[in-house]
Amino acid sequence: MNSLVLAVIGVAMMAAGYFLYSKFLSKRVYKLNAEFKTPSHEFHDGVDFVPTNKYVLWGHHFTSVAGAAPIIGPAVAVIWGWLPAFLWVVFGTVFLAGMHDLGSLWASARNKGQSIGTLSGRYIGARGRNLFLAVIFLLLLMVVAAFAVVISGLLVAQPGAVIPTWGALIVALGVGQAIYRFKMNLAVVSIVGVAALYGLILLGDSYPIELPDPMMGMNPQGFWIVLLFIYAAIASILPVWVLLQPRDYINGIQLFIGLGILYGSVMLATPTVVAPVWNDNVPADTPSIVPLLFVTIACGAISGAHGIIASGTTSKQLDRETDARFIGYFGAVGEGLLAVGAIIATTAGFQSLQEWEGVYESFSSGGVPVFVEGGGAIMNAGLGIPAGLSATILATMAVLFAATTMDTCMRLKRFVIQEIGQLAGVRLGTVVATLLATGLGLALTFSQGGDGSGGLLIWPLFGTTNQLMAALTLVILTIMLMRKGRPFLPVLIPGLFVLVMSTWAAIVQLGTFYANGEWLLLTIDIAIIIAAAWVLVESVVAMAQARKLPREPEDEEALTAEERLPSERR
Structure with a gap:
């Protein structure tokens, strides 16, 4: 199989999804209204609620939801x-991920910018909301801790990525000031910012930075992890326009260019996919493809974390409701294209089937390093980019994706902690909540030693937890649509599919954890299954009631100040 065929089919189907299916969803299902007053205007505070150009906000949303997961x-x-x-990536992106992300953004914008967790309380009750928040908190904890480990590992393995990774912060600060303080032309700022980022990549490739061991009493990976948590904590407190938003925007452009380089290399080199179409000779430790495929690939097909981000930060920056189609659905398309690129890099970036099988000796063999290796080989063959520079470009892409997700999730975790405190009758300030979020993340990450391996301790639960979160989000959206008398089957049917597969996978994992004596993972998995089942029961009851209740008005419904997050109240 020629990899160019895969690239063309993948791009064509996702383009059709955006131009056709997202238009149907926007007009018939979600009924986006350009005249609707979005939360960014209603609660404009210059910190979290900031009306934002749709291209800038797309950059923030795309890079925040992408992370390293659509590669891993x-x-x-x-x-x-x-x-x-x-097939799962392409069909998942078109019919599930885009619909899910667009819907989450719409639902939050229609409800004062509330998170999907808070919103669940309105449609399925307080018990369901509390369990929803618990799942969200666990999911965010997994992402922040694991991505810190992934980023630090890449900075150690690819020292050429150090300068562009940290230099991107300086570029982002300059971009934020240029756009918001000095009101400079967006196109000019974008060109200069991207040029600066690629200049940093060339500089980093020429001057790789390897830390001494030990570094301030820690090994290099541990030092990078601490520095990453400090950065994420600071970024989560600053107004979104200062660092978070411009960083994500300029990274989004740079990362899309990186994808363009990868896809352009595929067009020129047309490498052969050496991996089998269907592998009948999998390693002994490989689990069954059904249902594990549908939770192994989460981001890139559908991901519950996207709903948290869309309703947690993106909805508070939405300028016009109609922008949600471009930001939400096209953001999912961007991630789908990254996932297809990862598939091509890890199946066509090798010379032979034997070489590929030598890398995939076990189920856990694949990951970001294989993407960097395979993608680098394709870029070298297609565009003649030196192997070292190719690896630096792809490693920087992966690091910047993961870092933007990490800082966004740290902000969201602060929101969730504040809300949990509110439910417990304790009002937590921004600094206190951020310190708690950072402390819990560091505690988990270093729980197994100074190398930060504890950050991956509960990562095996990410796939099932993430997909259960997506399924439950779609259930909430279904209830909302039923209450409004809108078409709901385009949301309900994919939601039921994801719910069945993720629950099935969680049950399969129970047996694996029990057989391996992994009691912590077993206990958490049981708790997640119980919480999901409880929320589902509450949702079924709510669906039955939705058919009997009067239709909700098309415009936003009033919410009391007590219903809002502490950070959302003025």
Whole structure:
């Protein structure tokens, strides 16, 4: 199979999804209204609620939701063969992820910018909301801790990525000031910012930075982890326009250019996919493809974390409701394209099937390093980019994706902690909540030693937890649509599919954890299954009631100050 065929089919189907299916969702299901007053205007505070140009906000949303997961998941899942991974990514992006992200953004914007967790209380009750918040908090904790480990590992393995990774912060600060304080032309700022980022990549490739061991009493990876948490904590407190938003925007452009380089290399080199279409010779430790494929690839097909981000930060910056189609659905398309690129890099970036099988010796063999290796080989063959520079470009892409997700999730975790405190009758300030979020993340990350390996301790639960979160979000959206008398089957049917597969996977994992004596993972998995089942029961009851209740008005419904997050109240 020529990898160019995969690239063309993937791009064509996702383009069709955006131009056709997202238009149907926007007009018939969510009924986006350009005249609707969004929360960014209603609660404009210059910190969290900031009306934002849709292209800038797309950059923030795209890079926040993408992270390293759409690279890691496909890079692991191709062990079953390239066809199952490719089909799930393409059809998942078009019919599930785009619909889910657009819907989450719409639902939050229609409800004062509330998070999907808070919103669940309105439609399924207080008990369901509390369990929803618990799942959200656990999911955010997993992402922040694990991505800190992934980023630090890449900075150690690819020292050429150090300068562009940290230099991007300076570029982002300059971009934020140029756009908001000096009102400079967005196109000019974008060109200069991207040029600066690629200049930093060239500089980093020429002057790689390797830390001494030990570094301030820690090994290099541990030092980078601490520095990353400090950065994420500061970024989560600053107004979004100062660092978070411009960083994500300029990274989004740079990362899309990086994808363009990868896809351009595929067009020129047309490498052959050496991995099998369907792998009948999987390593002994490989689990069954059904249902594990559908939780191994989460981001890149559908991801519950997207709903948290869309309703947690993106909705508070939405300028016009109609922008949600471009930001939400096209943001999912961008991630789908990254996932397809990861599939191509990890299946066509090798010279032979034997070489590929030598890398995929076990189920856990795939990941970001394989993406960097395979993608670098394709870029070298297609555009003649030196292997070292190719690796630096792809490693920087992966790091910047993961870092933007990490800082956004740290801000969201602060929101959730504040809300949990509110439910407990304790009002937590921004600084206190941020310190709690940072402290819990560091405690988990270093719980197994100074190398930060504890950050991956509960990561095996990410796939199932993330997909259960997506399914439950779609259930909430279904209830909202039913209450408004809107078409709901385009949301309900995918939601039921994801719910069945993620619950099935969680049950399968129970047996694995029990057999391996992994009691912590077993206990958490049981708790997640119980919480999801409880929320589902509450949701079924709410669906039954929705058919009997009067239709909700098309405009936003009033919410009391007590219903809002502490950070959302003025």
